[in-house]
Amino acid sequence: MESVNDYYSAIQLRSDRWSALREATEALTLGGSERQMLKLRERVQALLDSLSVIEPYWAFPGMAAFEHMRRQFEHGSYDDLSYTTHRILRALTTGAYRRRHIPLDRDSLEPDENDDEAMLSPEARALTKPYFEVMIVDQVNEQQERWLKHNMERMRRPEDPFLYESVVVSSLEDALMGVLFNHNIQAIVVRPGLTLRSKFNMPLLKRYLAGAGGQDDLKGIDPHNYGPELCRLVAEVRPELDAYLVTDRSVEDIAGLDLGICRRVFYNQEDFMELHLNILRGVQSRYKTPFFTALTEYSKQPTGVFHAMPISRGKSITRSHWIQDMGAFYGPNIFLAETSATSGGLDSLLEPHGPIKQAQELAARAFGSKQTFFATNGTSTCNKIVVQALIRPGDIVLVDRDCHKSHHYGMVLAGAQVSYLDSYPLDEFSMYGAVPIKEIKHRLLELKAAGKLDRVRMLLLTNCTFDGIVYNVERIMEECLAIKPDLIFLWDEAWFAFARFNPTYRHRTAMNAANTLRVRLRSDEHAAAYERQQAELKDADDETLLNTRLIPPPTARVRTYATQSTHKTLTALRQGSMIHVNDQDFKGEVEQSFHEAYMTHTSTSPNYQIIASLDVGRRQVELEGFEFVQRQVEAAMAMRRAIGTHPLLQKYFKVLTAGDMIPSEYRESGVSAYYSTDQGWTEIWDAWERDEFVLDATRVTLAVGGTGWDGDTFKTDILMDRYGIQINKTSRNTVLFMTNIGTTRSSVAYLIEVLVEIAKELDDLIDDASRMEKLSFERRVKGLMEDLPPLPDFSRFHDAFRADNGTPEGDIRSAFFLAYGEENCDYLELNGSLKAAMERGEEIVSASFIIPYPPGFPILVPGQVISNEILDFMRALDVNEIHGYRPDLGLRVFTQEALDKHAGTGLSHAAE
Numbered sequence: 001m002e003s004v005n006d007y008y009s010a011i012q013l014r015s016d017r018w019s020a021l022r023e024a025t026e027a028l029t030l031g032g033s034e035r036q037m038l039k040l041r042e043r044v045q046a047l048l049d050s051l052s053v054i055e056p057y058w059a060f061p062g063m064a065a066f067e068h069m070r071r072q073f074e075h076g077s078y079d080d081l082s083y084t085t086h087r088i089l090r091a092l093t094t095g096a097y098r099r100r101h102i103p104l105d106r107d108s109l110e111p112d113e114n115d116d117e118a119m120l121s122p123e124a125r126a127l128t129k130p131y132f133e134v135m136i137v138d139q140v141n142e143q144q145e146r147w148l149k150h151n152m153e154r155m156r157r158p159e160d161p162f163l164y165e166s167v168v169v170s171s172l173e174d175a176l177m178g179v180l181f182n183h184n185i186q187a188i189v190v191r192p193g194l195t196l197r198s199k200f201n202m203p204l205l206k207r208y209l210a211g212a213g214g215q216d217d218l219k220g221i222d223p224h225n226y227g228p229e230l231c232r233l234v235a236e237v238r239p240e241l242d243a244y245l246v247t248d249r250s251v252e253d254i255a256g257l258d259l260g261i262c263r264r265v266f267y268n269q270e271d272f273m274e275l276h277l278n279i280l281r282g283v284q285s286r287y288k289t290p291f292f293t294a295l296t297e298y299s300k301q302p303t304g305v306f307h308a309m310p311i312s313r314g315k316s317i318t319r320s321h322w323i324q325d326m327g328a329f330y331g332p333n334i335f336l337a338e339t340s341a342t343s344g345g346l347d348s349l350l351e352p353h354g355p356i357k358q359a360q361e362l363a364a365r366a367f368g369s370k371q372t373f374f375a376t377n378g379t380s381t382c383n384k385i386v387v388q389a390l391i392r393p394g395d396i397v398l399v400d401r402d403c404h405k406s407h408h409y410g411m412v413l414a415g416a417q418v419s420y421l422d423s424y425p426l427d428e429f430s431m432y433g434a435v436p437i438k439e440i441k442h443r444l445l446e447l448k449a450a451g452k453l454d455r456v457r458m459l460l461l462t463n464c465t466f467d468g469i470v471y472n473v474e475r476i477m478e479e480c481l482a483i484k485p486d487l488i489f490l491w492d493e494a495w496f497a498f499a500r501f502n503p504t505y506r507h508r509t510a511m512n513a514a515n516t517l518r519v520r521l522r523s524d525e526h527a528a529a530y531e532r533q534q535a536e537l538k539d540a541d542d543e544t545l546l547n548t549r550l551i552p553p554p555t556a557r558v559r560t561y562a563t564q565s566t567h568k569t570l571t572a573l574r575q576g577s578m579i580h581v582n583d584q585d586f587k588g589e590v591e592q593s594f595h596e597a598y599m600t601h602t603s604t605s606p607n608y609q610i611i612a613s614l615d616v617g618r619r620q621v622e623l624e625g626f627e628f629v630q631r632q633v634e635a636a637m638a639m640r641r642a643i644g645t646h647p648l649l650q651k652y653f654k655v656l657t658a659g660d661m662i663p664s665e666y667r668e669s670g671v672s673a674y675y676s677t678d679q680g681w682t683e684i685w686d687a688w689e690r691d692e693f694v695l696d697a698t699r700v701t702l703a704v705g706g707t708g709w710d711g712d713t714f715k716t717d718i719l720m721d722r723y724g725i726q727i728n729k730t731s732r733n734t735v736l737f738m739t740n741i742g743t744t745r746s747s748v749a750y751l752i753e754v755l756v757e758i759a760k761e762l763d764d765l766i767d768d769a770s771r772m773e774k775l776s777f778e779r780r781v782k783g784l785m786e787d788l789p790p791l792p793d794f795s796r797f798h799d800a801f802r803a804d805n806g807t808p809e810g811d812i813r814s815a816f817f818l819a820y821g822e823e824n825c826d827y828l829e830l831n832g833s834l835k836a837a838m839e840r841g842e843e844i845v846s847a848s849f850i851i852p853y854p855p856g857f858p859i860l861v862p863g864q865v866i867s868n869e870i871l872d873f874m875r876a877l878d879v880n881e882i883h884g885y886r887p888d889l890g891l892r893v894f895t896q897e898a899l900d901k902h903a904g905t906g907l908s909h910a911a912e
Contacts, residue, residue: 010181012634014054018089021047025082044073044081053200057178059133059165060097061088065104080106098131098163130287130623131163133184134279137230138191139170155276162283172221172230173198179238180503183627186286187242187279188234190227190262224249228257235260237503240366240622242282244275286622290355290362292612294345299336301344312338337612340605349374349606350599359615366622367500368511369562369580373598374614376606379494379577380406382563384413386490386579387460389590389597390561391416395457396809398443401794402432402857403462403492408849412816412862417455418797419443419809424663425791429703430732432791433661434469434693435461437476438546444483445542450806458488463510464496466729466856467736468699469661470505472692474513475549477560481517482550488559488583497564497578498632498698498741501625504688505696514560514582517552527554559583569740570625571617576610628741635748636698636739641675642752643702648759649752656701656734658687658694666692698739705733705784707762708777723754729856733784789876792859792869798845798894800903801863814902815863815894819847824898829890830875838868845899847892850874851883860884866893 024044031037048070055066065088072081084104091097136148145168152166164186169178172194179185221229231243243262246269247254254265263282266275310316314335317327327335342348347356356374364372375382383406391397393415399407401420411418421439423432440459447453459480464470473491480487491510499505506512520526530551537548562580566572583590621628643655659672671687674697688694704714711730719725719735729736737751766774797810818824825847828834837844843865850860852874859870874891885891 010054011183011630012638014051015092017047017051017054018085018092021051022082022085022089025078025085028078029082041073048073054181056169056200057167057174057182059167059184060091060102061104062167068104099128129161129163131165131184132186132283132623133182134164134166134187134189135175135178135182135185136166136168136189136191137170137172137175137194138168139193139195140168151270151272152276155272160280161287162280164279171195171198172226172233174200175230176233176237179234179241183624183630185241186283186623187244188230189244189246189275189279190230191246192227192248194226194230196221196223196226225257228254228259228262231262232258232260238626239368240286240501240625242279244278283623286362286366287619288362289612289615289619290358291347292359292615292619294347294355295337295608295612298339298341298345299333307340309338309340311335312340314338334609337608339608346608349376349611350602350604356611359611359618363578363614363618364580366618367497367564367578367580368509368515369582371581371586373579373581374611375577375579375602376575376610377577377601377603378575379492379563379565380404381601382577382579383407383490383492384410385594385597385601386561386563387411387414387416387458388600389594390488390490391457393813394455396447396452396455397458397460398440398456399460400435400462402465403460404494405849405851405856405858407460407492408812408858408861412813415811415813416457417803417809418812418861419447419807420794422793424666425793426661427788427790428785429656429660429701429734430788430791431467431734432465433467433663434465434471436666437472437479437692440476441479441483441546441550442542444480445545447807448483449542452807453484456484456487458490460490460492462492462494463508464493464499464696466495467661467701468696470496470508470694470696472694473508473510474516475692477513477517477558478552479550481552481556481558483545485553485556486559489561491560491562493562494565494577495568495738496696497566498569498621498625498629501621502629502633504685505629508688508694510560510562511580511582514558518558518582518584521552521554521556521558526551530554557584559585566614566617571613571620571741573607573610573613575607576614576617578614625741632739632741632743633697635743635745636700636737637674638745639700639737639739639748639751640697642748643755644675646752646756648763649755652704652706652759652762653755654703654706656703661695661701662691662693668692700737700739701734702737703734703785706781707758708780708784710784711735718758719754725751725754732788789873790869792867792873795865795867795870797863798843798865798899800845800899810863812861812863815845815847815861818894818898818902819862819892821898824894825892826895827886827889827891828893830871832890834866834871834891834893838866838871842896845894847894848884850885850891852877852885853881853883866891 021044024040024047028037028040028044032040051066055061056063065084069081069084072078072084083106087102087104091102096102134152136152138144138148140148148168149166156163167178167182167185169175170193173196175188175190175194177198179188227245227247231245234241234243239261241261243260244264244266245254245259245262246266248267259265264278312335314327314332317323317335339346345355347354349356352360360372360374363374364370373385375385383404387397387407387410391411391414395414395416396419397411397416398419398421399411400423402423408418421435421443423435425432444453444456447456459476461471461476463473477489480489489510493499493510496505496509499509500511530553533548533551537544540548560582562582564578564580566578567574567576581594586594640655643649643653657673658667664672667687668690669687671684671691674684674695684694684697704711707714709718710732711734715727715730715735719727727735727737729738739748766777769777796808797812797815799805801810801812801815803809803811828837828844834844846860846864846866847862848860849858849862851858859873860866874885
């Protein structure tokens with residue numbers, strides 16, 4: 001039987017153990033030699049022992065049924081044991097236990113074997129009552145446990161909107177493991193009798209608790225505070241849950257304690273009906289979708305349409321003789337819900353006062369922000385809204401140079417003085433990492449020395465990057481606020497919306513870091529630590545400041561914005577995005593300008609289907625985001641393990657590890673890989689707690705240069721055209737596989753099958769190749785894996801677009817609009833006139849954004865001086881798509897006359 005170290009999570013372990021138990025019990029029923037039967041009994045015993053420390057955290061099948069299985073095994077009732085195991089596994093796999101009681105004995109009426117969620121129509125599934133589980137925490141004996149469960153069960157009523165079952169655990173540690181392990185739990189009832197430690201000692205569960213929950217030591221908790229402390233701890237790991245505290249302590253004792261997610265305190269009473277109603281109400285508060293519900297109700301109303309949408313109610317389709325196929329493809333509901341009305345129970349996205357406003361408020365609660373705004377035209381627009389709302393012409397903005405192109409265009413629109421920051425390069429794989437904290441602090445200190453710190457407005461970074469590099473957000477904000485206490489942060493979390501719903505990932509999200517800092521800055525401990533550091537750093541030079549983890553002053557303002565492509569990592573229609581705000585000065589300083597920027601970029605005819613999908617997507621992640629994200633991570637980890645341990649795949653492919661993508665100086669924990677064949681899964685939680693950068697496990701970057709194909713060819717000609725596998729991102733020698741909340745283990749298995757088939761074909765081709773063909777293959781591999789041009793840093797803005805030579809920021813807006821004049825520009829050929837001009841020592845300045853795909857961000861922006869490194873990189877590019885570049889004409893650059901004239905006008909100065 002596999003070691004627990006072969007499993008990333010206990011959920012995966014549970015699933016595989018039940019499957020193995022079914023196979024073993026079926027084999028027992030077939031009989032065999034005495035030796036064979038002995039081995040089978042030993043295996044079944046080991047599987048039952050393994051499951052015995054997992055099943056107490058789940059309501060189904062329940063410990064009573066599980067112990068009955070043990071007795072069946074001990075009495076040699078192998079046929080009955082096999083039947084029971086089969087019934088349980090089928091119910092777990094199909095989800096049938098969520099809809100009805102599952103009989104486990106042969107004498108019960110056999111239910112329909114086709115009662116499988118996958119077999120039900122969407123309409124039938126929508127009519128079933130959602131199921132969840134309630135965890136009761138109390139140290140009770142078996143009889144008391146049955147009494148508790150019975151009293152909870154008899155409170156059920158036919159009119160209840162949900163179904164739930166209870167599971168009872170005895171300790172604080174068990175409760176934490178339960179909420180981390182059992183994704184069905186939506187509420188927790190904490191009673192006075194709980195103890196501290198679990199009676200189980202399973203390494204994987206303990207490891208899961210210590211890492212995902214971040215609770216390595218619970219010894220210091222006062223026994224009188226076990227209940228309140230549990231509520232607080234659960235709030236840290238699964239803040240979306242509801243907790244109910246039953247206590248015999250006085251109101252005065254409880255009032256001053258941090259009760260975390262506790263929705264209500266019951267004082268020394270056994271009012272099961274009141275508890276039942278509160279549990280249902282708590283889940284209902286997450287289940288409700290104000291705008292989706294309003295839209296579905298609107299679609300049912302008979303209306304006369306006299307506005308400018310012929311497609312509304314589907315009239316222009318049903319009356320047509322030529323586009324009936326469109327109606328058949330989409331179905332009627334999408335057209336019944338199409339309208340430009342903002343009344344009749346609906347709302348306006350531009351001025352929400354009804355269900356859209358309520359939906360945005362629920363999203364703010366779910367994602368931990370103070371305000372959340374929906375967007376129906378993508379995160380590109382969200383980025384421009386935030387930048388325009390916050391940046392005034394002449395403000396200095398520190399920008400990650402390899403951020404999404406929408407940020408660069410946003411700088412143009414806002415008239416910012418842009419100071420680009422360089423990420424660390426990964427030349428070996430033709431991709432960039434992220435911007436080190438020293439680089440950011442160095443730029444801030446440089447601007448401070450130049451007397452420009454008052455003009456610095458914002459730091460803009462991508463978290464996490466397309467390739468999965470995740471910042472230590474809290475540390476970045478702390479240290480930057482120590483230098484510039486009112487600095488605004490814009491975190492582009494386009495690919496990171498899911499992170500809120502995983503305990504490990506959540507700590508590195510913008511909203512979580514902002515909330516943590518707001519609490520910390522108000523504490524006496526922080527004020528004392530700040531004063532101590534100020535005394536230690538008195539008269540310190542910049543080198544000392546760069547090498548010290550700086551503490552912000554208690555008066556620092558937390559001003560944080562995050563933009564998220566909800567549609568990219570959660571359930572929402574394409575272009576459905578959100579802006580999350582956690583800005584202490586939003587109401588007094590930003591609200592009006594934000595409103596104007598929102599009105600500027602948001603359509604007056606937003607798509608209601610997108611808004612409704614954002615509302616429903618929020619509901620989903622509040623109720624099952626924890627489960628789905630956990631499974632997403634598991635799928636990626638399974639992919640890593642399968643590729644990393646397959647001898648044939650290792651010949652041509654390599655999964656890039658944290659050690660490959662993050663230099664050692666940014667990995668304080670020393671963790672270089674999440675999985676190794678020698679030790680199994682690594683303790684990644686320490687890395688996520690301490691390291692400057694970590695790697696998002698849900699993104700699997702595969703080096704494919706060993707196949708002789710570049711990344712773009714492997715993506716298009718092999719994966720897509722031959723096997724129908726779609727991916728977004730490639731580099732010269734890598735492809736990126738992104739798991740999401742819809743990724744299944746079957747999808748991972750198919751991908752592995754495809755990669756094995758490709759590897760076998762390569763083996764056959766090489767085996768049959770001539771000497772010259774082998775030599776050609778080896779040269780292609782060498783060209784892809786070794787002969788790679790170094791990635792260029794941002795060179796600099798030309799002096800014509802800089803206010804002075806003291807600091808590197810530049811006026812990208814004036815350069816952008818100067819290029820509108822055709823007479824100001826010329827075209828130079830990469831290997832001809834451009835090369836010759838640079839060899840003569842001329843300064844050549846780009847008049848356009850030049851964006852190759854990959855890497856998908858500007859390697860040149862308007863006003864940037866073209867360096868030899870950039871020119872070499874462009875020559876080495878072998879991609880099909882380079883935005884801004886005309887192969888027939890060459891690179892668009894400014895004429896010297898235009899630069900001289902512009903420099904003379906002084907338009908690039910911030911004062912203008």
